[in-house]
Amino acid sequence: MSLLDDKFTILSEEPSQGFLHTYQVQTLEGLKGHLYWFEVHSPEARTAFHRYKNAIRRLENQGFLPQGVLVSANPGRYYVFWPEQPKAAPKPRRLKPILELLEPFGYQESDLEATEVSGRPLVGRLYPQLAPASTSSSRSEQNPQTPPLPIDPSTVRPQEPSPRIEMPHKPTPHAHPETKARAPQRLHLGSWPGWLPGLLMLALGSLALWQAANRYLNPPEYVLPDLVGKTPRQALEAVHAYGLKVEFAEGSDVSLPKDQILEQTPDPGTRVKPGRRLELVVNKPRLGSVPTVSGRSLEDARQALEAAGYRVATITRIASGDTADTVLASIPSEGQPLRPGEGVRLLVSTGTRPPVRETLLPDLTGLTEEEARYILTVAELQAQVVQVASGAPDGLVVGQEPGPGVVLPREAVVRVLVAAQP
Incomplete structure (x- = not known):
């Protein structure tokens, strides 16, 4: 049978759905369950896995997960194992706290299998989503405009004409013969220092408004650098001017230094605009x-x-x-x-x-000097370390006197030949 991550024996496999593979597996200890394996080779797959992982972490922090759920976010091994749980159907009102926790991640009641342990509702299994939950339709689509009600002619009263008010005739005043028409004022160019600052401020305000509108309608694009291998501080300094929403997640790779970025989403070289989400996986080796x-x-x-x-x-x-x-x-x-x-x-x-006051000398070849001393102490023998020139690594036992299998009295001295560079 095939093994997944050297821990799970595959019992059956369901049809693959893009980057998601579903297996029914059994652990080396005999525990059966379901395992969701993600092939994280695209931004969509990374987004789906991390949204799924964050939802599970939220359930775990609030105590809504059973024992045995395993989440792996190591490079090349992205999966979640759900052990089989007893069948139970909690009342819908008891699932309300769980559904409120999952709502920000787009999961609903139909996406989970609930169970109960000691009277507490738990999530026995959460089904992954391959794409983000679709947004709800606009309010106008949900509540279409109500058509106007028909008018009953019997309830409409005819509008009475408003009474006409006769205004007394006012004679038009006659112009005085000596009155002359006033000529319009002219703007003298000599007064330009007064209106020039206002005109300049208007021009600068219009320019700033045009730049702001242009930036809003056509935001700039940036090319993401390669942040893998950098520290979180170095990564933040590299994308500080991009206006991105940077989020951090934890991963574990014991072969790499602590607090080193293992992965980034989107990938290096992707063109992004301000406001885009950038997820960085930081190494926290366990x-x-x-x-x-x-x-x-x-x-x-x-x-x-x-x-x-x-x-x-x-x-x-x-x-x-x-x-x-x-x-x-x-x-x-x-x-x-x-x-x-x-x-x-x-x-x-x-x-x-062994006979009284005698012990059997074990084989010390291939051990380090410290390990050989430890084994001789347990066997109640004394070690006499002798360094000899050898091509073996420093501190490695290359021989012993007497050889292994010899019966020695307790507290006898054993010569341990340890390699040293010539």
Whole structure:
């Protein structure tokens, strides 16, 4: 069977919808559920995934998600896993807080499967949307204008003519024979300093108004630079003059430095106008810690490490009075931080108790000096480190005296040959 992200076994696959692939999967621990896999190779796919992811984060912050929901936003691994939930149908009024949280993201009641755990409504599964929710129609379309009501002629009263008022005739005054018509005033050019500043301010205001209207109707376009690999501060300084709405999201890539931009949407080289949304994914690597495996059986320890995202690197067996295949210690020890996917070395009991005051010398070749000292201390032996010229990496054990498998008395000295550059 095929594996997704080395964690999920594909049980069945539904028909793909563009960049969205839907699978019914089973985890390595036997947990079944649905997995939505996004092929993020276009701005539309990035927008759909991040809108879906942000809606799930909002539900998680408010406590409306069940246990086991997994969201991955790592480069090349964009998916969400929903474990199967018991069938339950909460009352519609109890779903109101959930629907209010999802409303800004365009999700409705038909986009989710609800369930109940301990009397609390939860979202058992949220179906992704391939495109943003369509905007509602204008108010005029929803409420068309009501046609005028028909007029009943019986209710209309005829309008009575208004009485005509006769104004007394006023004789027209006669012009005095000595009165002369006043000539219109002329604007003398000698008064131009008074009206020139006003004319200049009018011209400047008209120019500013024209520039503002032109900028509003024809906003400038900018070409987005490549911001991947920069810090958030450097990215903000690079697009400060563009007037964009910059939003940040978190991603995790332990192989890259912290607070480094992993992705950007839209892609570099895209022509954008002021007001466009720019989403930047900032690296926040999440380091786990080695779980407690000492005292467990080898199989239980292996499952615990795999559940925590680690693997068993090597197994060193020594004689001990503990039950066979019981883990005595781990390298690194429990609680130590470790990158996901790294290997953990286990020190395991053979189940045979050595003779009194004697112990079986394990194989130390290939370990580091620190690891060899640790194993000899557990075996109650003393280490005598001798550096020898070798082409192996510095600090790597290339030999031991006596060899592995020799029975030695407790507190005996073992020569550990450690590589050093000639």
